[in-house]
Amino acid sequence: MMAGRARVALVTCAELPDADPDDRKVLYPLTRRGIDTEIVVWDDKSVDWDKYQLVVLRSVWDYVRRRDEFLQWVGTVPRLVNPADVVRWNTDKRYLLQLANLGLSVVPTTWLEPGDASVLPAAGEFVVKPSVGAGSLDTGRYHAEDPELVAKARAHANRLLAARRTVMVQPYLSDVDTKGETALLYFGGSFSHSVKKAAMLAGPVRQIDGLYQPEEITPHQPTAAELAMGERVLAAVPGGADRLLYARVDLIPTATGPVVLELELTEPSLFFAHAQGAAERFADAVAAALEPAKRP
Structure with missing residues (x-):
């Protein structure tokens, strides 16, 4: 060197x-x-x-x-x-409770702890996943009106609970099927770029080869509402967002505005390949x- x-x-x-x-x-x-x-x-x-x-x-x-x-x-x-300390906070999705308590629009979630019964929705489509997870690993989509799928959802939740893992049960927001999922990328506290991720959950949890499931990614021009939500989410980071080298805010567009799906501060894909100059902006943030x- x-x-x-x-x-x-x-x-x-x-x-x-x-x-x-x-x-x-x-x-x-x-x-x-x-x-x-x-x-x-x-x-x-x-x-x-x-x-x-x-x-x-x-x-x-x-x-x-x-x-x-x-x-x-x-x-x-x-x-x-x-x-x-940010990584410790961010690697368990129970941080969403804090965001919700601050008045941010977050995907409604029922939290099941080890020892709880696997309570599932009585109607509509829903998602079962662990509070500690990455990508779509251990995540499944189910329908409350289908007894076979309900049985699979219950088995999925019980398997996670038996492994001493906290379980999240959320309504499936169908807007993601047509509008996709928005990811906002920030480097050194400044907005860099945005991408759209196509819906990934097609059904019950299944085995995924490798560490993650490939995603369909396209560049995206975020709306003013999405950017405003991103800023509000970052403002809620313990200790202040100015300490972050990078951040990714994942949103689902809905008829009533964007809803927070996740705030990724540990190991998110940053999608450099999908935005001109993104790698350069990240390098500038590292240099700073x-x-x-x-x-x-």
């Missing part, structure tokens, strides 16, 4: 030792800014995290079934972004975070 050049770790998981291909799009922009970047696996015991001026969480998608171990590791890493006054 050349003297005076910053060293940054992009953190991935053992299943993706070379990182997600989309994340690799930032390597050259970072190099052009005098930043040497290494792709590092989060649970590699041989890594000296102190040698990096910034440790950037990216495709750490295997943490879902090892959250306690992951959070223990997060708490030991210096100069981590996003910060450890490396300035002495802004180091964690």
Whole structure:
């Protein structure tokens, strides 16, 4: 490494030792800014995290079934972004309760804890998923008027509860089938770009090969209402959104306005390939975070 050049770790998981291909799009922009970047696996015991001026969480998608171990590791890493306390808060979707209590429009959710009965809706379509999860893993779509699907939903919920996992039961918002899901991307506190994600849930939970289910992504021009909701969501982040290197706000458009589905602050796909200049803007945010006054 050349003297005076910053060293940054992009953190991935053992299943993706070379990182997600989309994340690799930032390597050259970072190099052009005098930043040497290494792709590092989060649970590699041989890594000296102190040698990096910034440790950037990216495709750490295997943490879902090892959250306690992951959070223990997060708490030991210096100069981590996003910060450890934000990651701890964000890796359990019960943060949606806080957003709802602040008056934000959030997908209505029934929360089931281990030991609870698997209470399911009496009408309409609904979704069952765990509160700690990524992508569409362990997530299924069901219909209350179909006894066979109700039985499958109950089995799904009971399996998660038996594994000591908190379960979320939500109405399926059918607008997503025609309008898709909006993702708003922010780097260094500033809006960067937006994409539209096609609906993914077609039926009951099923086994997914790998760490995630491929998504159908297209560029999107967000509405004023979507951007306003994104700003409100970021304003609710504990400790302030100014500490975030990146953020993704996922919304579902409805007839009454956008509804918050998730706030992704740990390992979201950032969709660099779908917006011109997005990788450059991310590299600028990393460079800014490396300035002495802004180091964690």
